[in-house]
Amino acid sequence: MTNFSYFRPGDLNSAIGDLITHEGAKFIAGGTNLLDLMKENVERPARLVDINQLSFNSIEETEGGGLRLGALMTNADTAYHENVQNRYPLLSHAILAGASAQLRNMATNGGNLFQRTRCYYFYDLATPCNKREPGSGCGAIRGFNRIHAILGTSDQKPETACIATHPSDMCVALAALDAVVRVTGLAGERTIPFADFHRLPGDEPWRDNTINPGELVTAIDLPAKGFPQYYAYIKLRDRASYAFALVSVAVALEIENNRITDARIALGGVAHKPWRKPDAEAMLIGQAVSVADFQSVAEALTEGAKGYGHNTFKIELAKRAIVRALQQAAKLEPTP
Missing domain, CATH: 3.30.390.50 (CO dehydrogenase flavoprotein, C-terminal domain)
Known part of the structure; x- marks a missing residue:
């Protein structure tokens, strides 16, 4: 793990401003994936901006009859929330199928969206991986690929090939429920339909999602229809x-x-x-x-x-x- 500086902002504008002004900075909340990546030197942030003091840690009703899941609510608190269990049991079940109880107690809703792939070659610095090192190739295509993708893959050009999978359970349920992601950046707030949040590898397998630099996920909106039966x-x-x-x-x-x-x-x-x-x-x-x-x-x-x-x-x-x-x-x- 490389050295890094640390900052804990007290408000949203300070968090976004600090991230933008420090090259190589990353947001951190639960840290259940980012810290693993740092230990393996896959991620080497020069600065961590700790957003746990921000006020995105509640679940609220929306005007349209749905629920707004705060980005800093833990996966455990979300899965066991009465309104989630009763109105969106699919989401509760999916969250509880993921990781372990200890990790669910730390992992946040916003962080869950940003999980990186668990591809062996992504984690192994001695092997080629276009997601980790653009243009280096994809070791998985002709390697051991038992856990890898079978749909939406990129395999035509070696320099952009990628057959990695997204690892989240929660995100699969959010996709089925037609959730909406709320993000805030220097240009203000915008919403992203869940279907458009994550990307297929295409010609840029190193890009997992459609978030712009400096943007922060603040909440996930669930529509009124929760399919409880x-x-x-x-x-x-x-x-x-x-x-x-x-x-x-x-x-x-x-x-x-x-x-x-x-x-x-x-x-x-x-x-x-x-x-x-x-x-x-x-x-x-x-x-x-x-x-x-x-x-x-x-x-x-x-x-x-x-x-x-x-x-x-x-x-x-x-x-x-x-x-x-x-x-x-x-x-x-x-x-x-």
Whole structure:
């Protein structure tokens, strides 16, 4: 770990101003990912701006009937909040599927959005990684890639190739719920639909999201519709605790008279961002609850999936996980 300076601002303007005026500065809150990256010398911030004194640590009602999750609320406090559990149980379940209880007690909602990939090659400074060192190549494509992406990958040009996955559980549920991210910077406040917050690797795999330099996430807004009755979150992993998803699926349904009137499906562990495909979800609208339709949707959601050897099994795993999650959400199969 390299030396760094430290500053704890008392207000938002001071936090943003200090970050901008100090080259190489980064915000820190819970630090559950950033400190790991610093220990491995993957991240080398020259200055840490501690934002824990800022006032973004509450959960409030919004005018539209939804909830505003403060960026500095911990994952644990969010998952166990009465309004989240009762109105957005999909989100609560997804958060509690992630990490360990100790980490959830420290990790913040805002920080969860900024998690870096757990790709082995990203963490190993002796190997090429376009995300860590732009233009150096991607060691995963021809290396050991069991945990890597099968959708939305970039593999055509060595200098921009990337098959890393986004590791968050919480973000998969937020994607399914159509959350909105609120950010503030020198230009003022703006909102980013969750679908537009994270990026596919494209020609810039080193960019994980669409945040501008100096901007800070202040809150995450949940819409009024929380799908409290028909939902499921499935996380398939190598062990039952403290493991990242090989494939995860968040499903939120509305069902009336055995017909699906709304459907949301988001996948984790398969792409550089939580994966949604609205056209595939639309296949369910107006249809009677049917396993055959669920299988067709699984095929549509994973259309174009590509394996790289060790991770090819994830294509079939994802399809089966989608069907199972839809069955659980529709209450055709008991939730464990």
